[in-house]
Amino acid sequence: MKTFSSERASRFTESVIREMTRICLKHQGVNLAQGFPDFPAPLEIKEAAIQSIQRDFNQYAITWGTPSLRQAISEKFAWYNGITIDPEQEITVCCGSTEAMISSLMAIVNPGEEVIVFEPFYENYGPDTILCGAKPRFITLHEPDWHFDEQELARAFNNKTKAIILNTPNNPTGKVFSREELQFIADLCLKWGVIAATDEIYEHILYDGAKHISIASLPGMRNQTITINSISKTYSLTGWRVGWAIASPHLTASIRKVHDFLTVGAPHPLQEAGAIALKMDRSYYETLAREYQERRDFLAKALDESGFKVYLPFGAYYIMTDVKGFGFSDDVTFARHLVEKFGVATVPGSSFYSSPSLGRTKVRFCFPKKRETLQAAAERLKRLK
Ligand code: GLN
Numbered sequence: 001m002k003t004f005s006s007e008r009a010s011r012f013t014e015s016v017i018r019e020m021t022r023i024c025l026k027h028q029g030v031n032l033a034q035g036f037p038d039f040p041a042p043l044e045i046k047e048a049a050i051q052s053i054q055r056d057f058n059q060y061a062i063t064w065g066t067p068s069l070r071q072a073i074s075e076k077f078a079w080y081n082g083i084t085i086d087p088e089q090e091i092t093v094c095c096g097s098t099e100a101m102i103s104s105l106m107a108i109v110n111p112g113e114e115v116i117v118f119e120p121f122y123e124n125y126g127p128d129t130i131l132c133g134a135k136p137r138f139i140t141l142h143e144p145d146w147h148f149d150e151q152e153l154a155r156a157f158n159n160k161t162k163a164i165i166l167n168t169p170n171n172p173t174g175k176v177f178s179r180e181e182l183q184f185i186a187d188l189c190l191k192w193g194v195i196a197a198t199d200e201i202y203e204h205i206l207y208d209g210a211k212h213i214s215i216a217s218l219p220g221m222r223n224q225t226i227t228i229n230s231i232s233k234t235y236s237l238t239g240w241r242v243g244w245a246i247a248s249p250h251l252t253a254s255i256r257k258v259h260d261f262l263t264v265g266a267p268h269p270l271q272e273a274g275a276i277a278l279k280m281d282r283s284y285y286e287t288l289a290r291e292y293q294e295r296r297d298f299l300a301k302a303l304d305e306s307g308f309k310v311y312l313p314f315g316a317y318y319i320m321t322d323v324k325g326f327g328f329s330d331d332v333t334f335a336r337h338l339v340e341k342f343g344v345a346t347v348p349g350s351s352f353y354s355s356p357s358l359g360r361t362k363v364r365f366c367f368p369k370k371r372e373t374l375q376a377a378a379e380r381l382k383r384l385k
Pocket of ligand 1: 033036098
């Protein structure tokens with residue numbers, strides 16, 4: 001019998017992160033599952049979007065991005081990441097970093113080639129490797145500090161390796177890759193002719209003095225890196241779906257073709273407003289990081305007091321926890337119990353691992369939330385004890 005679904009689509013499940021949001025709505029819980037803010041986006045950016053619609057930026061933008069946004073991206077990439085690029089030839093604006101990553105992988109990977117992924121990983125990277133026909137190779141990040149074993153990583157590179165997916169600051173662990181770690185990865189990329197596809201959307205959300213380093217800024221890596229980013233996390237605009245991929249002109253030409261036929265383009269008025277966002281005063285980023293640090297400290301303390309083992313993050317806005325102490329059979333049962341009985345939604349740890357058994361004792365919390373939301377979650381969690 002013919003099956004209507006493709007073999008490809010049958011190889012991955014629906015997103016557990018997005019599913020948890022729907023379950024949370026059903027139980028009217030506090031959503032610390034899917035990472036998005038519940039506080040307002042900056043007023044001036046919202047005003048800019050309204051203006052852009054009024055000024056009739058309402059038809060397709062140039063498929064790879066409106067000129068004002070590409071100009072703003074290149075200026076910001078120069079001052080924050082220290083890399084000068086040509087906005088005409090090295091940027092593809094996409095529908096969020098999600099599309100930027102899948103368009104990039106589809107533009108570079110041939111079926112059967114290998115893509116290295118650090119694990120635990122942001123859920124999307126699993127299906128991404130399947131959709132582009134790659135064979136994923138997972139490299140463990142070991143708690144509590146989420147370091148990787150250099151020899152294990154070196155052994156994963158071979159002639160079939162096409163790309164390595166990086167995410168720093170990292171979702172779900174909060175790890176911020178150090179210069180030494182990035183140099184070690186870069187040396188392997190240069191030795192084996194491998195592209196680093198690096199998702200840096202949490203680049204401004206850093207704690208305890210951690211510094212963000214873009215692998216593209218390391219010697220020799222500029223033309224072997226695809227740097228992915230978006231306005232979602234930095235400006236609290238996850239629903240706008242405006243992201244981008246920065247790569248050498250040669251790689252960009254391929255990414256633009258895939259992007260064009262997948263989506264044509266991101267919403268034009270929101271791209272125009274995105275250009276205003278990227279020109280925010282530099283103090284904006286300091287305030288952003290400081291406010292996130294307060295949220296992190298608050299939630300980490302609440303979790304610790306409620307009996308969770310907390311892996312304190314140095315960046316991004318998630319806290320990975322170990323829930324062994326609660327005595328549940330697995331992470332999914334625990335997460336369901338938490339949302340159904342206590343009204344707090346989280347993401348089961350297994351969603352971030354290639355093999356569910358590896359995440360069985362873990363649960364991820366997110367904290368891009370108002371103080372009262374975190375307070376409500378803390379009060380509910382206290383009752384767990
Ligand atoms: N990055 C967010 C998370 O990990 C969600 C992203 C999404 O759902 N598209 O929760």
